[in-house]
Amino acid sequence: MANTKSVVFHVDTCMGFLASRSGYSSGEVQERKCSLRDVRKIYASRVAAVDDEAQKRILFLEAKLSSIEQKTASWSNKEAQWKKMEAELRLEVNKLKKKIADMESMAMSAQRNSNVASQNQYIHGHTNYQEHHGHATSCSFRHQGDLLVSGGRLFDIDGGRKVVLLARRLSGVGGTFVLTQMSLHSGEIDDILLPPTTRAIKDLHLSPHNNGLAVFGSLGKKLSVISLESHNTVLSYDLPAAPWSCSWDPNSSHSIYAGLQNGMVLVFDRRQTTGPFASLTGLTTNPVHTIHHLSTNSTPTSDVRALLSASSIGLCQWNINGSEGSPSLISETGNPGVCISSSYCPRSDHIVASYRPRVGGSSEDTVQTQPSLTQRGVNSNGVDGFHVSLKRGGGDSYYQKLSSTQAFVDNIRLPRTAIIDFGEGKNQQLFASCDESSRELVLQDPLNFAVSQRFPMWSHLPLQDVKYAHVNGTGLLGLLNDEKLQLFRNGSP
Structure with missing residues (x-):
C-alpha cells in the first residue's frame, strides 16, 4: 500500500509539471494522451532500514570482549609474578635446608669438642x-x-x-x-x-x-x-x-x-x-x-x-x-x-x-x-x-x-x-x-x-x-x- 501511494504521488507531480509547462491546468492535461517519450525517470535517495536492538547487542558484545581481553592480560601478569615468587621461595627453602645442615654439622662438632671443654658446675x-x-x-x-x-x-x-x-x-x-x-x-x-x-x-x-x-x-x-x-x-x-x-x-x-x-x-x-x-x-x-x-x-x-x-x-x-x-x-x-x-x-x-x-x-x-x-x-x-x-x-x-x-x-x-x-x-x-x-x-x-x-x-x-x-x-x-x-x-x- 505504501508503494502504491508513492507511485500516485509521482504521477500527480508529473502531471502538474507538464501542465505548468504547457499552460494548461492539470485537469486538462489528464485528458491528453501521453506517449512513452513523455515519461521521465525520477531517482529517489537510497533508504536503509535500521534495527536498534541489533546495534545495541553488537556494542554490548564488543564491550564484553574488551573486558575479557583485559582480564586475560591481568591474569597473565599475575601468573608471571607467581612463577617468580615460586622460584624465590624454592631458592629460600634450599638456603634454609643448607643452613640446617650446617647447624647440624656444627652441633656435632660442638658435641665432639665438649669432650675437651671444661666441666659445668652449678x-x-x-x-x-x-x-x-x-x-x-x-x-x-x-x-x-x-x-x-x-x-x-x-x-x-x-x-x-x-x-x-x-x-x-x-x-x-x-x-x-x-x-x-x-x-x-x-x-x-x-x-x-x-x-x-x-x-x-x-x-x-x-x-x-x-x-x-x-x-x-x-x-x-x-x-x-x-x-x-x-x-x-x-x-x-x-x-x-x-x-x-x-x-x-x-x-x-x-x-x-x-x-x-x-x-x-x-x-x-x-x-x-x-x-x-x-x-x-x-x-x-x-x-x-x-x-x-x-x-x-x-x-x-x-x-x-x-x-x-x-x-x-x-x-x-x-x-x-x-x-x-x-x-x-x-x-x-x-x-x-x-x-x-x-x-x-x-x-x-x-x-x-x-x-x-x-x-x-x-x-x-x-x-x-x-x-x-x-x-x-x-x-x-x-x-x-x-x-x-x-x-x-x-x-x-x-x-x-x-x-x-x-x-x-x-x-x-x-x-x-x-x-x-x-x-x-x-x-x-x-x-x-x-x-x-x-x-x-x-x-x-x-x-x-x-x-x-x-x-x-x-x-x-x-x-x-x-x-x-x-x-x-x-x-x-x-x-x-x-x-x-x-x-x-x-x-x-
Missing part, C-alpha cells in the same frame, strides 16, 4: 664454666642473666650509672640502626632513634667521665655524641671518610679520637664544634679498625698525647703534640699476618693483638676477606691465627713482646676482644676472645695465654662484642650476638 642456681692451665689468673664468672635483643652489633657498659647501651640493626633489607639503653638497676629499656642518614654503626663507647654521653661512628661519614638523658644528639661531625673506630680520652672529657676508613686519625675537641682539632695521615690507606688512648704512665711528656691504633698492617703509635703527629709501626709483633683486632689495658699497659693469615701468603697489607687454605673443615668459620702479647713502657714507643699463641680466629669478620682488668690492688688481667674451633669465649692470662675459664657459646651465631665493667663493686662481663646479650658476674678473683 653453684647457687648459676652455671659456672671454669678451666685452669698452669698459673692462670683464678676467676669465677657466673651466669647473671640474659637480655633478648634483635640485630645486636655493639654495646658498652657504664658501671657508675649502671647502664648498658646497645647498637642494633633493625630487621629487613637495608635495615636502619637504633641505640637501645637498658638500666641494670630497674631493667627499663628505651630505644633512641637515629637519623636515617646514620647508616651502620662501626664503633660505640660510653664516656668514662660519668657525664651521660656516648660517642659512635657510622658509615654515614659522621661522628656523633649523644646524651643518654635527653636522647638528643649533642654533636655531629661530618668526616671526609667513614669512621671505623672511636674512643674517649680518659684524661679529658672534651677530647675524642676517630680512626677512618682511609687510614687517617682525627682528634676532636668538643668545645670546637666545626670540625677536628687535628687530622693525621696514616702509614697506609687501610681502615683503622681499633683506636685507644694510651695512658700517661710512659708518655714522654705531659704535652704529648699518645694513641694506639690497629689496621691490617699491625699496631701503630701516634705521638700527638698540638695539632701535629705522625704514626710509627710497632714492629715487636713480627709479621704474623693481617691484624684483625687489638685490646689494651690502660692501668697495666698490656696489649694483645690478634692476627689471621694473609690471602695466599701475600705480603700486601690488605684485610683478608676470603678463607685461608688452613681453614679447619668445610663448615668452620675460622682459620689458624695468632694472639701476640705486648707490654708498653720504658720510654717513647717502647714495647716488649711477652708471648704469643696460636688461635682459631674468624676468617672474614673483624672480631671483638677485650682485656679484663680486675681493678686496683689486684694486679690481675685476663684476655677475652672467641675460639672459633670450639665456639667458646676463652679467658686467658695476657702474659702467657694460660687458660683460666671458658664459656661455651649458646648458639651458632658469631660473637659480635665483648665488654667488661665494674658494677656495684663486682665485675660484669657481657657477651653480645645477634639475638642475645649474656651477662656474667665475677666472684672473687
